[in-house]
Amino acid sequence: MATCVYDNAEMQMYRTIQSNVNQQTIIRHIQDVLSAISKYFSWQDSLTAVLELYTLAYETVMALWFKKFFQWCSGQQKIANIDEKFWQTMLSCHDAFSDLNTNVVDLSEFLILFREQFFSLISEFREFSYKASPTFKFWEMFLRAGEVMLLNVRAERDGDWNTHLQSVSSMLPYFFIANKTNYARWTTAYLIDMLNLPEETYSAFMSGKFAVRQKPGVFNGIWSDMATKKTIIKDSKGSGGIVGLTTQKSALLRWTFTRHILAKYALEMRKRSGIALGSEENHENNRPTAMKRDEQEVNDLIEHVQNNMTDPFDIEE
Incomplete structure (x- = not known):
């Protein structure tokens, strides 16, 4: 140890x-x-x-x-x-x-x-x-x-x-x-x-594996709390997030349980449209x-x- x-x-x-x-x-x-x-x-x-x-x-x-x-x-x-x-x-x-x-x-x-x-x-x-x-x-x-x-x-x-x-x-x-x-x-x-x-x-x-890497490469690991803020928390506060759903427990649960899948689709769409580049591997x-x-x-x-x-x-x- x-x-x-x-x-x-x-x-x-x-x-x-x-x-x-x-x-x-x-x-x-x-x-x-x-x-x-x-x-x-x-x-x-x-x-x-x-x-x-x-x-x-x-x-x-x-x-x-x-x-x-x-x-x-x-x-x-x-x-x-x-x-x-x-x-x-x-x-x-x-x-x-x-x-x-x-x-x-x-x-x-x-x-x-x-x-x-x-x-x-x-x-x-x-x-x-x-x-x-x-x-x-x-x-x-x-x-x-x-x-x-x-x-x-x-x-x-x-x-x-x-x-x-x-x-x-x-x-x-x-x-x-x-x-x-x-x-x-x-x-x-x-x-x-x-x-x-x-x-x-x-x-x-x-x-x-204690650090979070959102993409392959070197010198690009981040803290787990920062990764959460850049993904789930950011998405939840943005357009299409949980705004307006907080009073509906069933809708909030569906959004939470499927968010990681929707995030993958959203990232691929950004790559295809040229908004996000998938080839950048360095910090x-x-x-x-x-x-x-x-x-x-x-x-x-x-x-x-x-x-x-x-x-x-x-x-x-």
């Missing part, structure tokens, strides 16, 4: 930040970030909009983090110690990701070299920066939270059960910190239940137009931060 390790590093970091960072500084930084983000996004009350906004904010902050990291490496005369093979492998991976016709990129060699060449440097950089700037540590907390969210999304998209459990367990400290009593209580119960599944259910979840965020849009928005956010805000990773040498 899968194992799930609870790590309270985020809780410890929170206490450290709470005792060392000036509260007004934190508030000012948060206000600056929200102002920068809202400048480029129109708010929508949907999970997809929230995930997109937070992902782009994460990419922006991470880009600034790496910029400061390489500046520090250069100042400490550590760039020369990095093997030339690493840079060549990184460029190859970048070219592969830039090729919109490539669906799968082999990162194994790059990750091995990254661990060998950079893990110790990153640890040293973090230790130095934590001592130099409590604000740096605060923004590292933001990046950690972003990584937890992205892990959870990735688990659903790929149908990776172990990653799902890992990401959910990593959310627990944040639920306690934010005083989300129900989330803290029932997420704990959920994890215990999921670690004691019947063998048949466990095997199904390990094969990715919409993997489409070339979406990738170009996201890249431009991240660049815009980076430019805004650099021109109008204090560098969140500014450290005194």
Whole structure:
């Protein structure tokens, strides 16, 4: 069975930040970030909009983090110690990701070299920066939270059960910190239940069947509640739904029991009429137009931060 390790590093970091960072500084930084983000996004009350906004904010902050990291490496005369093979492998991976016709990129060699060449440097950089700037540590907390969210999304998209459990367990400290009593209580119960599944259910979840896929392809799994909202609930509220039938129990039952069959017919009709395309197998965020849009928005956010805000990773040498 899968194992799930609870790590309270985020809780410890929170206490450290709470005792060392000036509260007004934190508030000012948060206000600056929200102002920068809202400048480029129109708010929508949907999970997809929230995930997109937070992902782009994460990419922006991470880009600034790496910029400061390489500046520090250069100042400490550590760039020369990095093997030339690493840079060549990184460029190859970048070219592969830039090729919109490539669906799968082999990162194994790059990750091995990254661990060998950079893990110790990153640890040293973090230790130095934590001592130099409590604000740096605060923004590292933001990046950690972003990584937890992205892990959870990735688990659903790929149908990776172990990653799902890992990401959910990593959310627990944040639920306690934010005083989300129900989330803290029932997420704990959920994890215990999921670690004691019947063998048949466990095997199904390990094969990715805990996520819902409405069409074949890769990186397009979604949460079960989102799938329900996009299908049954959406259809029930739209034209031809249960509007006007709610007072007739027999009609409502007929509609409910036959909805999945009618939905198949409706989808096929949309495909035949050209309204819906059945050949698209990738998630919409993997489409070339979406990738170009996201890249431009991240660049815009980076430019805004650099021109109008204090560098969140500014450290005194």
